[in-house]
Amino acid sequence: xxxxxxxxxxxxxxxxxxxxxxxxxxxxxxxxxxxxxxxxxxxxxxxxxxxxxxxxxxxxxxxxxxxxxxxxxxxxxxxxxxxxxxxxxxxxxxxxxxxxxxxxxxxxxxxxxxxxxxxxxxxxxxxxxxxxxxxxxxx
Numbered sequence: 164x165x166x167x168x169x170x171x172x173x174x175x176x177x178x179x180x181x182x183x184x185x186x187x188x189x190x191x192x193x194x195x196x197x198x199x200x201x202x203x204x205x206x207x208x209x210x211x212x213x214x215x216x217x218x219x220x221x222x223x224x225x226x227x228x229x230x231x232x233x234x235x236x237x238x239x240x241x242x243x244x245x246x247x248x249x250x251x252x253x254x255x256x257x258x259x260x261x262x263x264x265x266x267x268x269x270x271x272x273x274x275x276x277x278x279x280x281x282x283x284x285x286x287x288x289x290x291x292x293x294x295x296x297x298x299x300x301x302x
Contacts, residue, residue, distance in 0.1 A: 172246045174198050174208045179230065179242065180294055182218065188229030211245040234291035240282060242290065250282055 177198040182189060189197065195205045209228060212218040217232035244250060255262040255271070262271045 168243065168247065171208055172243055174200055175212055175242055175246045176239075176290075176293075178205075178208055178228070179212065179217070179232075179234070179237070179290055182228060182230035183234050183290070183294060185230070188219075188227050190227040194228055212242075215241070215245045232290075234294065235289045237290045238286050239288045239290065239293055240285035243285060250278070 178194060181194060181197040191205050192202050195202045198208075200208060209218060209220060213220045213228075215232075217230065217237055219229045219231050221227060221229075240250070253261050255268050256274050257268045257270055262268050
């Protein structure tokens with residue numbers, strides 16, 4: 164698992180947020196402007212969201228994008244994995260290859276616990292909750 168998310172993931176989250184604020188969707192040019200990208204790059208951002216069935220894309224002069232998903236049902240982890248791929252790669256953070264079961268690396272068990280905590284938190288956080296966060300006491 165990488166601890167780096169790419170710009171396309173950030174733009175995908177922003178696109179979902181922008182579309183959640185509309186009832187009729189947005190044209191590609193308006194959506195691109197809203198999330199700070201180009202209309203030529205927008206299809207690459209939207210492809211995983213459309214492929215996951217969360218967004219409907221229509222082409223033509225009146226085309227654009229429409230959010231079809233319930234933001235309470237799509238988790239941040241769902242979006243990250245749709246754009247970036249699986250978070251579990253099976254690769255050791257030290258060796259770049261799978262940790263051997265009989266001789267795991269020094270970080271193996273603590274990394275597995277930390278990864279599981281991160282994945283559980285992202286999986287438990289819906290897009291709707293991320294758009295309207297409830298402050299945590301002490302933050």
